[in-house]
Amino acid sequence: MLNRKLIVIICCSLLIQTSFTTHTAAQSQPATIKTRWAKNVTPDNVLPEYPRPQLSRSAWTSLNGTWQYAILPKAQAQPAAFAGDILVPYPVESALSGVQKTVGKDSVLWYKRTFNIPSSYKNKQVILHFGAVDWQTDVYINGQHAGTHKGGYDPFSFNITPLLKKRGAQEITIKVWDPTDQGPQPRGKQVTNPQGIWYTPVTGIWQTVWLEPVAATYIASLKPTPDIDNKTLSLQARVENLQPGDQVKIKARDGDQTVAEETLQNATAAATLNIPSPKLWSPSSPFLYDLSVAVVRKGKVIDEVKSYFAMRKISMEPDEKGVQRMLLNNKFVFQYGPLDQGWWPDGLYTAPTDEALKFDIEKTKAMGFNMIRKHVKVEPARWYYYCDQLGMLVWQDMPSGDLGNGWENRPGVLGRATDKDRTAESEQIYRTEWKAIMDALYPFPSIVVWVPFNEAWGQFKTEEITKWTEDYDPSRLVNSASGGNFYPVGHMIDLHSYPDPAMPRADLFGKQQALVLGEFGGLGLPLEGHTWQQKDNWGYRSFKNADDLFKVYSRYCERMKDLIKAGLSAAVYTQTTDVEMEVNGLMTYDREVIKVPVEKLKAVHDDMMK
Incomplete structure (x- = not known):
């Protein structure tokens, strides 16, 4: 029954029709609302x-x-x-x-x-x-x-x-x-x-x-990989136009104290830094080490860059009941956060200012969340930098494209759909950009999960893409298909359930994959003066005031306690802010109103995750 309900809800969400007021082209035309x-x-x-x-x-x-x-x-x-x-x-x-x-x-x-x-x-x-x-x-x-x-x-x-x-x-x-x-x-x-x-x-x-x-010889990228079990950091520096005899010098610091140094005579090799008594990064203690890397030629520094890294580990292991659990630094930490679309009424994909970019993360943290699922979008590097600084776990989606898959109602199969039959050009576009995104975001320790596909949107060759993602970055977990088209691949099985929270059956799936609730909630509350359009706004369930919304949300959090005990490792609530016609955000689209006071949200989250 749950499977049929899930499929109906997803299909309906794709078909919902609402009116939309088109922007005019004139320069003087203001946004519907602004931040x-x-x-x-x-x-x-x-x-x-x-x-x-x-x-x-x-x-x-x-x-x-x-x-x-x-x-x-x-x-x-x-x-x-x-x-x-x-x-x-x-x-x-x-x-x-x-x-x-x-x-x-x-x-x-x-x-x-x-x-x-x-x-x-x-x-x-x-x-x-x-x-x-x-x-x-x-x-x-x-x-x-x-x-x-x-x-x-x-x-x-x-x-x-x-x-x-x-x-x-x-x-x-x-x-x-x-x-x-x-x-x-x-x-x-x-x-x-x-x-x-x-x-x-x-x-x-x-x-x-x-x-x-x-300089003609310069550092183009850094690839840091922490290993908390062996108390080491592996660092690969990609240097353009290396010359024979060039050295790469690496120094790791804890404040003013140097904790590790290494000089590579073979500048193309990876360095291994021993990090004694490592300070582990987590949402409760987001400690970052400083890093400097220099190319040295005959004793002279040719190029030098500053960076940072964190000692943290994401993994999974079975609990005492044999159910797979997601672990942070070898301990079970229930990961809970909002679906974050990263849209702005005045800048669309682009936050108006750096302060605004940081604001959403700060408020998410203050609400008591420890994770953000960045939904089918990639943010500027500074967004991930703030997640690293503030201590926010990140699930990173691949932006979807080339949609058109059809859902199938296969008895006994959870949320199954057909894979998309993409053209060779479409496949190559996906593979090229997914690799480029992973390369660009690899250094950010806050990212702990890669999500190649969402709800079968353009999903293709699931097993192959998932295996490639796992092999390309074995330091993180892979959520192969969030909310749809499930295969026994990847580290987790991810159910979407609106509005009530639910989870995949532990007895069927929990022995091989961690159980997660990739989306739920969507409780809608339009607030006059803070909506993208005047009418026809929607949420998965609509309310007239914040008190009634919070009562239902609190019940969901109480229900989550039982799900966590039953084997749930993570959950994602829809969503951080309203976005255009959607009014199911914890904040309005213009970020002017937090619909439920931060303190009330933090209290219920702390109680749920204790």
């Missing part, structure tokens, strides 16, 4: 924070701010003239961009601006970085093609040094094509016609654009 941080956004103050905390250098230049834009038919050449200004990196469809226009699959979005190279960059290689651009990006510097990138959620860069003029202003032009839900690429919850659980498209630049001067 308090929007007023702090000016062309001279656009996300000025350093964008890559896990690999930092002191010298860099932000290219956020005012650019020119044009929207042209896909087949048309570069524009001779541009339509007006756009504020980068806010998506062109967002209010904060100053544009609020839709692009669509038959058009392309062009950007242009000029910039100057600081004199301190002389004799350096200049790297042009993009945090994320959705979806296909072509970059031109002074009229010459610098490179192409396909992928809406992974960072990428180009060495533009050979394309720069010796003096004067440099010109950058960018062409972006994004078919949204009319192409096979990952796109999360973006659709051409927003309704129900599907939201406004996001096209073009949506994370920081920046320049970085580096």
Whole structure:
């Protein structure tokens, strides 16, 4: 009975029809609602924070701010003239961009601006970085093609040094094509016609654009892997243009105290640092070690970066009843957190400010949650940095795309659906971007679970993709299919149940996989003056006041105690904030109202998880 109910609820959620007020294109058109941080956004103050905390250098230049834009038919050449200004990196469809226009699959979005190279960059290689651009990006510097990138959620860069003029202003032009839900690429919850659980498209630049001067030989990435059982940290540094005899020097610190040092004579090898009496990272004690890595040539430092790492372990083992349990640092910790979509009424995919980006995590922590499921979206690096700092476990979804699977009602099978028969192109797009996302996010210790698929949305070759994910990163757990199309692969079996909490049967599944409730709840409460639209808002269950909502939520938490005793390892409540038509958030979409006081939520969560 539960299986049929689950399937009906999921199918209905995909079909819910609500009205939607389309944004007008005029620059002066305000967002339906805005956050308090929007007023702090000016062309001279656009996300000025350093964008890559896990690999930092002191010298860099932000290219956020005012650019020119044009929207042209896909087949048309570069524009001779541009339509007006756009504020980068806010998506062109967002209010904060100053544009609020839709692009669509038959058009392309062009950007242009000029910039100057600081004199301190002389004799350096200049790297042009993009945090994320959705979806296909072509970059031109002074009229010459610098490179192409396909992928809406992974960072990428180009060495533009050979394309720069010796003096004067440099010109950058960018062409972006994004078919949204009319192409096979990952796109999360973006659709051409927003309704129900599907939201406004996001096209073009949506994370920081920046320049970085580096030496000809420079550190491109770091891959830290902690081992708390052996009290070691393995560190792999990828160095571009290594020369014979180059050394890599690594130093780990606890505050001012050096706890480990290593010099690699073979700079391509992995270092193993012994970490004595390691301080373990957890939500209750999110301790981070500082890390410095330098390339040294004949005693001279050629390049150096600052970073950090944590000593923590995620694993699973059977309990005394033989039921698999998710463990943190070799101890069972019930993981409980909200489904976090990461959308903003004024910036869509892009938080208006860094303070706003951190706010959601801080409030989630204050509510007594210890985990966040980042739902079919990838955030800027600074979001994960704050999760590392504040002590928040993260389940990271792969953004879904190429949907169209059909649910099947197979007797005796939990939430089974057909795998998607993707084209070779679609498969390759998925594989390439999933690998790039995992590579980019690997250094963040807060991430403990990878989620390749959600509710059979574009799910294909489940066993193969899951096995690849497990092999590519054996340091984390893999939730192969959250809420649908279950196979006996991956570390957990994940049920979605709305609105009441439930769990997969321990006697059928618990011996091989950890049991988790990947989504439940969805208790809706629209608050006048804080909704995306005036009517036809919805939740999985609707309430007229916060007191009645909290009574039901408290009952769910009481029910959860029994589920935890029965073998449940984790649960995810829908959701952190309202999003567009959905009003089932713990906070309103504009973050102005926390519907249930933080203290009441923390008290009921502490009682549930004690």
